[in-house]
Amino acid sequence: MPIAVHTLGVAVFALGTSEFMLSGLLPAVADDMNVSVPRAGLLISAFAIGMVVGAPLLAATTLRLPRRATLIALISVFGLGQIAGALAPSYAVLFVSRVVSALACAGFWAVGASVAVAMVPVTQRARAIAVMLGGLSLANVLGVPAGAFLGDHFGWRSAFWAVAGASALALVGVVLLVPRIAPPAEQPVLRRELVIYRDRQVWLAVAVVALAAGGVFCAFSYLAPLLTDVAGLGDGWVPGVLALFGVGALIGTAIGGQVTDERLFTVLFSGIAASTVFLGSLALFSASAVAVVILAFLLGVSAFYTGPALNARVFEVAGAAPTLAGATATASFNLGNTAGPWLGGTVIDVGWGYEAAAWAGAGLTVSALGVVAVSVRVRGSAEGSPTPPLPETGAPPQTPLLKRRRG
Incomplete structure (x- = not known):
């Protein structure tokens, strides 16, 4: 596997850490910015909104631009967004910095995936994407807990500075190690791809992804205050529990990736049902520290076990649009990541408590x-x-699709 692909994985580690780390920093951000925790939670939604808008927008607008130069520009903007967040004097500035960072993040995902598959033989494309996705998994296992640790000991702004540093390393790697990629011989025509949105199965797939992701992040976004204010754990426990969620995510991804190709709908039903049970149990037993810690791990397993099937379903029904399929999947997840924290914050704001999320x-x-x-x-x-082929441009599916599904 070319070292350039691993460089893209390092960049994704920085992107993923920034996207999810606020779940462990919300109380500190709320105190510093003099806002409520639910309002601070809207910063998570702000990033997701940027991803929703940025995925299709940048997939289209950067389609004919040089791939390497586009990656350099996007990771630079992302890093500057982290610096702006670290220096933000007000909640409004921090909010805008999150949206700008998310736009750059969405574009880097789309372009980076196309570059990764272009640098390897057809038989290694799935492995190349797996390396990039590995960066996201490591973000949940290492990056998010590390951000919570830094926030607890050095202030929440230190976590933003750390992600800015990781972005700078990724920028250097892209400049030095990612080669120039020749554009494909035949450019896709976006207006032809828009036809997929006439298919109700596409919209059903979008709804499933958004609702499943939104359900998990409705609770996960407020896991830190749930741990400290309801379960009675000290702040020092938060990084460890977030890391445990990340370990569950790694396990869930590995299991889901193995069985999704043969049993897509079985994985969808079982994984989403398991998440429902774990979320309900989290609400019921939120006052028990032991129960909350165990359920955080199990929720990581079930949520990421379902992830490959959610992605695969979108690519299955939108396979005729290689450019827009990846953008549709990214936007769908982030619709959930927008609505979930907003809904969780709303029920907390009305006085129903963190367990209501x-x-x-x-x-x-x-x-x-x-x-x-x-x-x-x-x-x-x-x-x-x-099975739709892996595209030359746009984000390819996370898991290969078979011609027949048995589940």
Whole structure:
């Protein structure tokens, strides 16, 4: 595997850490910015909004630009966004910095994936994407807990400075190690790809992803105050519990990636149902520190076990649009990452407590199960459609798709 692909994985580590680290920093940010914890939680939604808008927008606008130069520009903007966040004198400035960083993050994901697959033979494309996704997994296992640790000992701004430093290393790596990539011989025509949005299965897939992701992040976004204010754990426990969630995510991704190709809908039903059970249990037993710690780990397993199937379903129904399929999947996840923290913050704001965010998340995942059931009923011949090829541009699927699904 070319070292340039691993360089992209390092960049994704920085991107993923920035996206999720606020879940361990919300109380400190709220205190410093003199806002409520739910309002601070909107900073998570701000990043997700930027991803929702940025994924399709930058997939389209950067399509004909030089790949390497685009990566350099995007990681530079992302790093500057982290510096702006670290220096932010007000909540408004911090909010804007999150949106700008997210736009750059979304663009880097789309372009980076196309560069990764262009640097390896066809038979190694899935491995190349796996290396990039490994950066995201490490962000959950190492980056997010490290951000919480830095925030606890040196202030929340130190976490932003650390991500800015990681972005600078990624920038140097891209400049030195990523080669210039020739554009594909035939450029995709976006107006032809827009036809996929006439298919209701595409919208059902978007809804499933958004509801499933939103349910998990409705609770996960407020896990730190739940641990300290409800379960009674000290601040020093937060990084460890976040790391445990990340370990669960690694395990869940490994298991889901192995079985999704053969049992896509089985994984969707079982994974989302498990997340529903864990979210409900988190609400019921939120006063028990032991229960919350165990459930955080199990929620990481179930959420990321479902992830490959959620991605695969989007690419399956949107495979005719190689440029927009990846952007659609990214936007779908971040619709959930926008709505989830907002809903969690809303139920907390009305005085129902941090455990109410877990109840609200369970409501979203139950809705996701209903949409999956509808998808099964209306899928028709789509289940046996041929596997879409890995695109030369845009983000390829996380898992290879088979021509027939048994689950």
